[in-house]
Amino acid sequence: MSARTQPGFDPTRVPHLLGSFAPVTEEVDAIDLEVTGDIPSSLDGLYVRNGPNPRFTPIGSYLYPIDGDGMLHGVWLSEGRARYRNRFVRTPGLLAEERVGHALWGGLESFVLPGPDVVGPELANEFKDLPDINVVSHAGRLMALAESACPFRMDDELETVGREDFGGALPVGITAHPKIDPVTGEMVVFCYALEAPYLTWSIIDPTGVVIRKATPVEGVDEPMMIHDMALTKRYIVLVLSPVFIDLEGAMSGGSFLAWRPERGTRVALIPRDGGRVRWASDEAFWLWHTVNAYDDGPEGEGDVVLEYVQWSRLTVGSASAASSADPVRCNLVRARIDPVAGRMARTDIDDARVELPRIDDRRIGRRHRFLALAARVEGPDLLPGEFNALRWYDTETNTASVWPAGDLSVGEPVFAPEPGRPSDERGHWLTFATDRTDGTSWFLVIPAEDPASGPVARVRIPVRVPLGLHGSWLPT
Incomplete structure (x- = not known):
């Protein structure tokens, strides 16, 4: 496979x-971080977030959000105090680059792959591991997850343990967005691949044992990219845009x-x-992230309701919706899918520009x-993937509330429930934010009861936290 550099890179x-x-x-x-306001005493645990963070200056190409080494950023909260630690996910490829002090692999679009004389036979002419998208427990x-490959296991202090293939049962890996069933404790995963079988799904039980090995999804006969999934009591929901x-x-100069x-x-x-896979189809749209899905009807029957952020087409890297002759549109959508008839009906929930949804x-x-969700409100020009507000929806009252973040660029909001409270209205939303004017970064704690009022605590992070992707709240 020959190497090439993206034109003008x-x-x-x-x-x-x-x-x-x-x-x-x-x-x-860093310990005893500076806090403005008060960290609620109910918050006792770790907030950890992953994101692309090249260790060395990229060569060949760089395609956000897929390229980049993983870096975990953790904030430990206890008794109203906070400490911080960040660590790279040290894959074999990253370790090889650290030994020589510069990048050896190019971005995914460049096919710059080092040979055996540079990295030895085990890593030669292979793509680099990029567990830089999500982190789940x-x-x-605790696992750092890639787009579609084996995750990397991390210890309690965010140090890298090694590649995780679930005892050899899932040697090809999983994607970045598994779903953990809160009732059964099972983790349901899927994986897409360059060779047949192109799409598979698996189930890992609450103890970490793979109880359903990689099972092909019939009807998929070529390699496709599928970033996220959803789960109901009955179904795994995969959207094949x-x-x-x-x-x-790509080898001949294309995408x-x-x-x-x-x-x-x-x-x-x-x-x-x-059982047999049920299919539905519709006009083309792209989906980065689902909100959630659920069965709507009698037990074992009825439609599947799927909520997600819908894009009119795929954009990656620095492609700008504003400068395109075909502007990209995105909005929050609810789809109702009839498993028997194979019909899908979509309804717009809101037309605000949003992404990174969480429940x-x-x-x-x-x-x-x-x-x-992270959202955009009118103001300064922002890059694709950059947001300057947080937005909440109440599906019972069909109302929305917004907290404009001003000069802060905010990340994905993650929910930390109040211990002992089953309701999803009691707790706090957590996220990182970076000030565009001076590069300072903050950890924000926002009350779920009145999120539009803004943070009750702002924790000063001693270093800038690059805008990234997905995280988890892990209560003690």
């Missing part, structure tokens, strides 16, 4: 390597990912008991009331 001019996205290289430990394993992995096209809207979007409802994780697969 200059890392000093890549938007997602600059400003609030710019990577940091220093690993920091299941069965006592027409984004195809085109290695041949690694091909958007083919004429193919439309299909939805696979995969029975969790292994109370205790409601995954069941009807939820509240959801939160």
Whole structure:
């Protein structure tokens, strides 16, 4: 496989390597962080977030949010106090680059792959591990997750333990968005691949044992990119937007990912008991992230309701909706899917520009009331993937509330429930934020009862936290 550099690639001019996205290289430990306001005493645990953070200046290409080494940022909260630690996810590829002091692998679109004389036979001519998208905890394993590959296991202090293949049962890996059923404790995962079987799903029980090995999804006969999934009591929900992995096209100068809207979007409802896959289809749209899904009807029957952020087409990297002849549209959508008839009906919930949706994780697969998202409000020009507000929806009252963040660029809001309170309206929303004027970063604590009032506590992080992707709240 020959190497190539994207035409005009200059890392000093890549938007997602600059400003609030710019990577940091220093690993920091800090205790007794400065707090404005009061950290609620009910918050006792770890908030940890992952995101792309190249250790060395990228070569060949850089495609946000897929490229970049993983870096975990953790804030430990207890008795109203906070400490911070950040650590790289040290994959074999990153360790090899640290030994020589510069990047050896190019971005995914460049195919710059080092040979055996540089990295030895085990890593030679292979893609670099990039567990830089999400971080989840299941069965006592804290895992940094890649787009579609084996996760890397981390210890309680965010140090890298090693590649996690679940005792050899899932050697190809999983994607970045597994779903943990809060009732059964099972973690349901899927994986897409460049070779057949192109799409598989699996189940890992509450103890970490794979109880359903990689099971092919029939009806998928070429490699596709699928970023997220949803879960109900009955089904695994996979949205197959027409984004195809085109290695041949990429090698001849085209894009690694091909958007083919004429193919439309299909939805696979995969029975969790292994039954026949039910399909529905509609006009083409792209989905980065689901909100949640649930069964709506008598036990074992009825439609599937799926909420998600819908994009009119795929955009990655620094592609700008504003400068395109075909502006990209995104909005929050609710789809009702009939598993028997194979019909799908979509309804717009809100047309605000939003992304990174989250609910109370205790409601995954069941009807939820509240959801939160990062949002954009009018003001300064922002890069794709940058947000300057947080937005909440109440699905019972069909109302929305907004907290404009001013000069802060905010990340994904994660819910920390109040201990002992089953309701998803009692607790706090947590996120990192970076000031665009001076580069300072903060950890924000926002009350769920009145989120539009803004943070009750702002924790000063001693280093800048680059804008990143997904995180988890892990109560003690």
